[in-house]
Amino acid sequence: MLASAALVLLMTPGLAFFYGGMVRAKGVLNMLMMSISAMGIVTVLWVLYGYSMAFGNDVGNFVGNPMQYWGLKGLVGGNAAAAVAADPSAGVDATAAIDIPLAGTIPQTVFVVFQLMFAIITVALVSGAVADRLKFGSWIAFAALWATFVYFPVAHWVFAFDGFTGEYGGWIANKLKAIDFAGGTAVHINSGVAGLALCLVLGKRKGWPGTPMRPHNLPFVMLGAGLLWFGWYGFNAGSAVSSGGTAGTTFLTTTVATAAAMLAWLLTEKIRDGHATTLGAASGIVAGLVVITPSCSSVNVLGALAIGAIGGVLCALAVGLKFKLGFDDALDVVGVHMIGGLTGTLLIGLFATPQAPAAVAGLFYGGGFDQLWRQAVGAFAVMAYSFIVTTILAFILKFTIGLRLDEEAEVNGIDEAEHAETGYDFATVGSSSVLGHHHPGVEG
Template sequence: MDVGSTAFILAATMAVALMIPGLALFYGGMVSSRGILNMIMMVFGAVAVVGVLWTLFGFSAVFGDSYGGVGLLGNLTEYAGLGSLVAGDEEAALPPALVAVFQALFAVITTALIAGAVSDRVRFGPWLVFAGLWAALVYFPVAHWVFAFDSADGSVSGGWIANKLAAVDFAGGTAVHINAGIGALALVLVVGKRTGWPRQARPNNLPLVALGAGILWFGWFGFNGGSALAAGNSASVVMLNTFNATCAAILAWLVVEKLRDGHATTLGGMSGAIAGLVAITPACGAVTPLGALAVGAVAGVVCPLAIALKYRFGYDDSLDVVGVHLVGGVVGTLLVGFLGSAEAPSGRDGLFYGGGLELLGVQATATAAVVGYGFVVSLLIALAVHKTMGLRLTPESESTGVDLDQHAEVAYDLEGTVHTPGTSPTPQAVIASAERLVASSAAEGRPTT
């Protein structure tokens, strides 16, 4: 066992775990004050559901020996329950249990990313059902394609993208970001637009958005760097590239905002950071530090322009999961075909480094496969859950607010409403409190928003 690398992956795992509250705060700050608790619960709820499935059969589906050696799905029973990992493996550089929990966090965060696309209008129970089905039928198979490599002795067959196609995806541009983004698009098309869209309440707490983005940036060093699965030069280069791309993307997004809208906003800067992190995820081990700056800059320009397309095509992607994660993931994955350098840890030259068009073709094939499979299966899952359980809130519930309707709670108790310990105030009591606050504000000439 490599003790140094084990310690490094333990630390990386803890950093990635912080991305869960980071994502909850990032998303929660962007929604209306009547939906922040529901958004936090959608993130943590998805994590809980997918975490259980990962132990039961998800790890096997991703890293088990591929059925028939074709690279589509791992053996569901090979590691079922993960009991076989407890004793460890004397020949492995890393404890198998550590690899399992590190990769579990990839699965739960990928699924939770989808929540931001349908904020303020989805019922909590059906969302959890969708999250579980999506992880089982979309994430686990695609992660097997991308993350499961053939064993050195040939005794275990992995996924077709990683081995037969040999695409470069260091930390999950396809399996994580493109996968989540295309799943979000399918879900949005089934659920429909929020009442009153495109006119919607502004973010309720931008400092929370900034805090969440900062936590996500911190966690991303573990996400990308830990994907090297060893403490060494590769992980170091990956972390440098992750930092560079994020900085370039923030600046590029702010320039786009300034030129297009006349203002460089906090929300734009934080969105730019996430776009850069998304785009560098597949490319972090494939490009030079200057290449990382280019990846971030391109993502910082393309993603805000892509977000505007939702108004042209009429789909309500609430927190721009499609515009940032789908588009950013595609940008980063394809740019490997242009900017890949054999000097980087992945060791492949792209078009600009004399490698020709071969790598670009490989990257485009992987992208198209994940987009096609992810969209079709995600759409079928969303339709099935919507038809059987009803994903969408009623108009009355949406008007009341998803926090009150689904959780009988409010995030900000502006009047210090008193209620019996161990119980929650009724929706009627909270609405009455809000009405008194509005009347008081109006009487004093203060804004009533």
């Protein structure tokens, strides 16, 4: 579980490179910084009250008790030890048993760090929708507010099972019984909808959609996709919270669906545009990972192939919606994470098989519509809550500290304006390699 947690943390720098490569050269550092800063902000809030809001005892079917584990009180300690009886002849005094709280079979501290990594990347995911134009200070404030009022409550609904960390958990997991193994609703639908809400309040980039805003570094994008795929095994297989058959199955279905989605995206591109692209391969990988996240424990290999292929095609088509509908989701957070998360969550209702670890029958395996309606209620509840609360938070920031860079700073580049740095120092490259040397036979 510690290794899985470390893998999930690696996903956030992976996401930073994935997003960083997709923006223009003058915005790469800000893109990296939005992901990296989430690692700082969310960690501090998580250990103070976030873990408690997500995994404390349910209050009003809405959130965990924020004071139950405030500052992780009562969770930090050494190894558990059995009681020792007194043995005067050997000079041994009686000692009471030392108990550290467990989550399932693992120390609760391990579960705390594992779930922290999910919280970090969910916040970081939102940043892709608002590239190049959101003030860095406003991003920091947004990240803190959004984690507190959107992610922590939704994580409680989806991930807090009765009796695992607190006695009473969240309504989606325990009352609705929707399946979301590793975060299709809590992570992907949640961040995708939030990205949509934030980019609508923020407005379009200067010159969008007329000015070409091509990715400045496709190798970065592919590096990021590779790190995400690697880290995602901690995300999906790690969510089994033990090493065994469930972890093995989820590792396998994750791989199969991701491969199918990448191929499906490339085929869609080839038919539509005449070319299969590097950006398409990287995006297809991420789409496949997103779409299998909720369903990796509830389908077999054929189900994983189908879900991956359907997700790859739908996400490839969905990324074009922003041009038709006129919202500037810069790096396709809506098309990949919202649509992918929704697709993967709903398809459980069709493809879930009783043989898989979750042991639930979907429509195609004789279960009727029972699981499908549960999936739909969970997905659309998270969607509505996230959209409404994110919109409110965005407007509060817009009319207090302001959200948007001024026009001149945006044109000159957000890296210079907000961080006083550039990703690439073109001036020194030019002078040392070409311009600074006197070539024989060249005048001047």
